Amino acid sequence: MEEKGAEKGVAAMAACYQGFDPAAYLQYNYTPPRADFERKDSIVPWKLACLHRAFTEGDVSGELLVDIGSGPTLYQVLSGCEVFNKVLLTDFLEVNRQELRGWLQDEGGCSLDWTPYLQHVCKLEGRRPSAWTEKAAKLRQVIMDIVPIDVHCPQPLALDILPSAGADCLVSCFCLESVSPDLAAFIRALGHIGRLLRPGGHLLLIGALGESYYFGGPGVKIPVVPLNEAQVCASLKESGYTLIRLEVYTLPQDMRVGVDDVSGVFL
Numbered sequence: 001m002e003e004k005g006a007e008k009g010v011a012a013m014a015a016c017y018q019g020f021d022p023a024a025y026l027q028y029n030y031t032p033p034r035a036d037f038e039r040k041d042s043i044v045p046w047k048l049a050c051l052h053r054a055f056t057e058g059d060v061s062g063e064l065l066v067d068i069g070s071g072p073t074l075y076q077v078l079s080g081c082e083v084f085n086k087v088l089l090t091d092f093l094e095v096n097r098q099e100l101r102g103w104l105q106d107e108g109g110c111s112l113d114w115t116p117y118l119q120h121v122c123k124l125e126g127r128r129p130s131a132w133t134e135k136a137a138k139l140r141q142v143i144m145d146i147v148p149i150d151v152h153c154p155q156p157l158a159l160d161i162l163p164s165a166g167a168d169c170l171v172s173c174f175c176l177e178s179v180s181p182d183l184a185a186f187i188r189a190l191g192h193i194g195r196l197l198r199p200g201g202h203l204l205l206i207g208a209l210g211e212s213y214y215f216g217g218p219g220v221k222i223p224v225v226p227l228n229e230a231q232v233c234a235s236l237k238e239s240g241y242t243l244i245r246l247e248v249y250t251l252p253q254d255m256r257v258g259v260d261d262v263s264g265v266f267l
């Protein structure tokens with residue numbers, strides 16, 4: 001009976017995503033006030049700096065970086081694309097894969113101008129902001145494919161996608177807690193994606209704290225598993241990960257703009 005309940009919850013989540021609107025989602029989360037590069041307490045500089053440090057400090061390295069549940073966004077691989085020769089983007093929805101292909105083909109077919117993000121990461125790397133065109137070219141060069149994924153499947157990707165050894169690094173942002181009907185499904189999904197990773201590989205997991213819903217488009221209210229720090233740590237441990245570092249950012253009041261009820265972000 002329990003299995004049937006889990007399958008029903010996952011199916012209900014998939015149904016919620018049928019109305020997901022990439023352009024609206026980008027507008028809600030990746031434009032000011034949340035994405036305000038002039039504000040010192042904006043979440044963007046913090047998030048991009050965390051990703052820059054994670055990809056450049058310590059021993060995160062190798063050949064293949066896989067982004068789990070990319071959605072229509074690219075910020076999460078702007079540092080990693082300088083460290084890995086191959087980047088695989090993945091998402092459950094064709095509308096998001098199409099949005100990413102639009103950027104990749106560089107024919108104006110995407111809903112958000114990622115230039116400020118590219119310029120900011122160039123600054124973090126000690127390069128002049130005008131090097132953003134080189135970074136964009138680098139990212140287009142290393143993205144090997146944009147493929148379907150389902151983190152609720154024990155085998156989330158098609159069998160022939162990854163090398164037999166697995167990926168050297170996974171990054172996943174605001175995905176698992178936003179697609180899981182409950183905490184048990186969140187933990188199972190952590191285990192499923194862990195099987196894509198080679199032994200000793202790294203997972204950079206970014207997510208929402210205290211969030212119970214978000215809008216994936218006008219009127220598209222999507223339930224989220226509300227997590228606290230302790231649940232994140234316990235879930236990682238239960239699914240076989242060794243936690244290296246956890247950082248938390250508390251969203252300023254004026255960044256709570258009605259598109260969700262998130263209170264913080266962890267990485």
Ligand SMILES: C[S@@+](CC[C@H](N)C(=O)[O-])C[C@H]1O[C@@H](n2cnc3c(N)ncnc32)[C@H](O)[C@@H]1O
Pocket residue numbers: 014017020068069070071072073076091092093096149150151152172173174175178179
């Ligand atoms: C909140 S968005 C996160 C997007 C992006 N990573 C970001 O940082 O903004 C959650 C993403 O998970 C995807 N998704 C939905 N169901 C999924 C599933 N079963 N497996 C993997 N991804 C799924 C959605 O299509 C959506 O792009």
Ligand SMILES: O=S(=O)(c1ccc2c(c1)CN[C@@H](CF)C2)N1CCSCC1
Pocket residue numbers: 029030034035043044047075174175178208211214260262265
């Ligand atoms: O932290 S954000 O404000 C952000 C970005 C994306 C999301 C949320 C928050 C909370 N709801 C999630 C629903 F899944 C999606 N942010 C937006 C600017 S760039 C860094 C990430």
